[in-house]
Amino acid sequence: MTPTALITGITGQDGAYLAELLLAKGYVVHGIKRRSSSFNTGRIDHLYHDPHEAGTRLFLHYGDLTDATSLIRIIQETQPTEIYNLAAQSHVQVSFESPEYTANSDALGTLRLLEAVRILGMTRHVRFYQASTSELFGKVAETPQRETTPFYPRSPYGAAKLYAYWITVNYREAYGIHASNGILFNHESPIRGETFVTRKITRAVSAIHGGRQDVLYLGNLDAIRDWGHARDYVEGMWRILQQSTPDDYVLATGEGHSVREFVERAFAHVGTEIVWSGHGVDEFGLEKATGTVRVRIDPRYFRPTEVDLLIGDATKARNVLGWQSTIGFQELVTEMMAAELGPDGIR
Ligand code: NDP
Ligand code: GDR
Numbered sequence: 001m002t003p004t005a006l007i008t009g010i011t012g013q014d015g016a017y018l019a020e021l022l023l024a025k026g027y028v029v030h031g032i033k034r035r036s037s038s039f040n041t042g043r044i045d046h047l048y049h050d051p052h053e054a055g056t057r058l059f060l061h062y063g064d065l066t067d068a069t070s071l072i073r074i075i076q077e078t079q080p081t082e083i084y085n086l087a088a089q090s091h092v093q094v095s096f097e098s099p100e101y102t103a104n105s106d107a108l109g110t111l112r113l114l115e116a117v118r119i120l121g122m123t124r125h126v127r128f129y130q131a132s133t134s135e136l137f138g139k140v141a142e143t144p145q146r147e148t149t150p151f152y153p154r155s156p157y158g159a160a161k162l163y164a165y166w167i168t169v170n171y172r173e174a175y176g177i178h179a180s181n182g183i184l185f186n187h188e189s190p191i192r193g194e195t196f197v198t199r200k201i202t203r204a205v206s207a208i209h210g211g212r213q214d215v216l217y218l219g220n221l222d223a224i225r226d227w228g229h230a231r232d233y234v235e236g237m238w239r240i241l242q243q244s245t246p247d248d249y250v251l252a253t254g255e256g257h258s259v260r261e262f263v264e265r266a267f268a269h270v271g272t273e274i275v276w277s278g279h280g281v282d283e284f285g286l287e288k289a290t291g292t293v294r295v296r297i298d299p300r301y302f303r304p305t306e307v308d309l310l311i312g313d314a315t316k317a318r319n320v321l322g323w324q325s326t327i328g329f330q331e332l333v334t335e336m337m338a339a340e341l342g343p344d345g346i347r
Contacts, residue, residue, distance in 0.1 A: 004028045006080035008065060008113070009087030013191050014131070016043035018084060018234040023047060023057055025238075030078040032063040032071075032087065043191050065109025066101075072116045079122075082241050084129045085113055088161075091195060092135060095157035096304055103160045110164035114171045114179070127241045128179040130168040133161050134226070134252070134310045136183065144226075144313035147183065147250055154305040169248070178246045185226040185252035185312040187233040188332060190339030197259055198227065198336065201266050206340035208294060209270040215294060219301025221260040224309045228253045229327035229335075239321040252312020253325040263295060265330065269337040 005022050009015045010031025022029050033041060041048065041060070049056045061078070063070035065087050075083070088106045089095060095102040110130060117126055137145045138154035153159045165181050172179040192199040197218070207213035228251075236251040267274045276295045317323045327335075 001081075002026065002028050003082065004030070004078065004080045005082045005084060006030045006032070006075065006078055007084045007086060008032045008063075008109075009085070009131070010060070011040050011043060012086060012090070013043065013189060013193060013230050014086050014187075014234055014237075015084075016047075016191060017189070017230045018086070018237060019044055019047055019058065021234050021238060028057045028059075030059045030061060030074070030080065032074060033060050034064055035062055065105045065112065068112045068116065071112050072119060075113075075116050075122070076120055080126060082127045082129070083113065083117070084131075084237060084241075085110055085164075086131045088131065089157070091193070092155045092157045092307075093301070093303055095155050095160070099156035102156050103163075106157065106160035107163035107167075111167050114167060114177065117177060118171070118175055123175045123177045126178070127246070128168070128171075128177055129237055129241050130164055130179065130181045131237075132165045132168075132181040132183045132248070133158070134183060134185040134250075134312060135307060136162055136165060137310060138307050140307075140309060143309060144252070144254060144311045145250065146313040147248055147316055154307050155303065158307075165248075172246050178241075180240045180243075180246040181248040182233075182237050182240050183248060183250045183312075184233055184236075185228065185250070185310060187228045187230045187251075188336065189230040190336050192230070192336070198262060198332075201259075201263055202333075202336040202340045205263075205266040205270060205272070205337065209272060209341070214292070215296050216263070217296050217298040217301070218259065218263070219298065219303070220306055221263070221297070222258055222308070223306065224256040224258050224311070226252045226254065226256050226311045227262070227329060227332060228325045229332050232325045232327055236317060236321065236323045239317075239323050243320070247320070249317045249321065250312050250314050251317055251323065251325070252314045253328070254311065254313060255329060256309065256311040257329055262333065265333040266337055267294070269334060270341070 135158040136151040204216035
């Protein structure tokens with residue numbers, strides 16, 4: 001039987017990499033996309049063929065995590081053997097502005113999917129992956145963080161994902177669903193959403209290099225994140241669902257870097273000297289600046305409650321799944337900057 005996957009959030013960064021991976025493995029892939037007034041399939045257009053063509057294995061369906069009936073209908077029609085729940089309002093700062101919507105899509109959306117599986121009598125036939133997050137650790141109790149580290153979310157997003165984590169565990173224990181959480185640390189790529197800090201930086205550095213922008217405005221430069229590459233992490237998601245027993249796994253590189261360091265590496269890629277300015281946030285204050293100021297702090301980007309430090313320990317994933325991150329920090333910055341600059345090195 002051909003394995004059949006249903007991916008929610010297929011139009012996002014991870015959805016696109018995962019769809020590519022599963023198609024390469026011979027899967028039939030169904031994806032849920034939201035109705036939008038403009039095209040929102042840019043990340044997967046290269047994978048999509050007219051469904052009238054013979055041999056097509058990628059199919060898209062309109063639906064929304066806030067709409068239970070659409071989820072029930074799509075699962076019933078597509079009869080997936082694996083469901084990857086990647087859809088979410090995934091921006092931490094936005095979750096402070098839209099906490100109710102974030103809870104509806106990220107927390108209740110996960111419940112709606114699991115309930116759909118139960119209502120349709122598919123609890124024994126389907127494997128379920130939940131996109132859990134290092135944001136669950138929030139105000140960290142220990143470093144590095146692992147599967148046993150206590151959770152302490154610091155945003156409406158983190159709190160919604162906490163519900164999604166536990167409802168996934170509960171449906172596994174209550175109904176025997178093969179349901180697993182991947183607790184993924186930050187992972188980036190050239191198709192990362194433009195408002196996450198890495199992509200915001202690479203886009204701005206490219207624009208500054210090309211003379212189209214003067215200054216990059218950022219928030220907390222001292223936050224430390226464990227940044228990997230999305231391509232590695234979707235491989236980990238797939239491996240989690242190939243295990244005979246469902247379980248929860250941390251996927252991480254084990255290395256932490258600050259936002260400031262990401263900025264430095266991105267500017268180094270184009271050979272531009274950085275002159276920082278800010279609210280006395282760092283030692284490179286305006287009074288010491290000798291060149292054109294390229295980076296300024298805008299308190300608008302500070303979060304009401306910040307997650308200062310995330311570094312993951314993926315030992316369990318390495319031992320059980322044989323998974324490890326292969327793309328390092330410098331390689332990630334280089335790939336993102338090269339994509340931003342285009343073939344001519346300037347865009
Ligand atoms: P993106 O923001 O790039 O993609 C989110 C996807 O969810 C998009 O396809 C979006 O559709 C879709 N979506 C949003 N709201 C809804 C909704 N109500 N109904 C249906 N679809 C919806 O996220 P990533 O690809 O980076 O992340 C994938 C998942 O992994 C998310 O759940 C995220 O929270 C989680 N995660 C991500 C990490 C990371 O570092 N990238 C780390 C840990 C967890 P549209 O394109 O129309 O906006
Ligand atoms: P994060 O990613 O909150 O870790 O969530 P983001 O890139 O938004 O922020 C990382 C860190 O950078 C700091 N920062 C800024 N962030 C943004 N977006 N814009 C800025 O201008 C800026 N300046 C500094 C932030 O304060 C933060 O400390 C991501 C998402 O993909 C989640 O969905 C996922 O669950 C987690 O990673 C793991």
